[in-house]
Amino acid sequence: MKILIVDDSLAMRKIVQRTMRQAGFINHDFCEAINGRAALESIESSAPDFILADWNMPEMSGMELLKALRSKGINIPFGFITSEGTDEMKQRALDAGASFLISKPFTAEVMAEALKGQIR
């Protein structure tokens, strides 16, 4: 599977990939985008099977990206990884069509649980 990681932090993009491998999700291809706008612009060429996005990013947030994708009829499975994982934000994420919201900091176990059944 191809997984698009959307985060304005290079460090976090690396850490998400590392943690996914620690969680047992190996042999997957990763592509990256630095914000929602860049992800949206590259969605056709990158053709990801799953999107993992930060919530707060400059130019276009993760929530704006999710809403833009769904409004275009693009239903690629989508998960948030964010520092601000309040219960209210988790509910907003699910209501908008996200599969889950992982709060930072997170462990490989947390990621494995969230992605179970989502990524083969």
Place this chain on the structure above:
Amino acid sequence: MSAAQPSPVSGHQELTPDQLVNATSDALTEIAKMMLGINLEKRGPVEEFHNQDLECGVCIGMTSTKGSWNVALFGSEKGNQAISRAFLGMADDAPLPKEELADALGEILNMVAGVLKRKVPAEEAKHIQLGLPMYLSGTDCFKYLSKGLRAYGQTIAGSELDIEVILVWKEEHST
């Protein structure tokens, strides 16, 4: 240094500066253990902070409808590089460009702020907005602490990597 006064933090009638800095320290300790595999512990109480000899660090603004405040992590350049390399999974002697150092420290502080936000009551938390982390070094650190605003700090150390991080909570009264 004198002990922090137990006065309410602006915008947080239930949290004193001492409690807020302690909560920030706890958040950093949790993140270091969970994501970096580093054991950090508090060294001493929360105190008013006046140290002008800071080398580098990051700060982030947090605003709510009632006021704003600022959280920062400062330390020696060596200590900040050590914690950033651990975060990035890099070898101790791997080159770490300034941009990547700033990015890693900013992301660590972003997580600290997120944990802190989750510690305040949910009704208030939804009004709190996090700013973008800002990297400071050299004279910028001095300027950060020379605005005449009250600052409180707590030292956190990790013996394994000889890390010493200073946490500063800076009160910004809304006018």
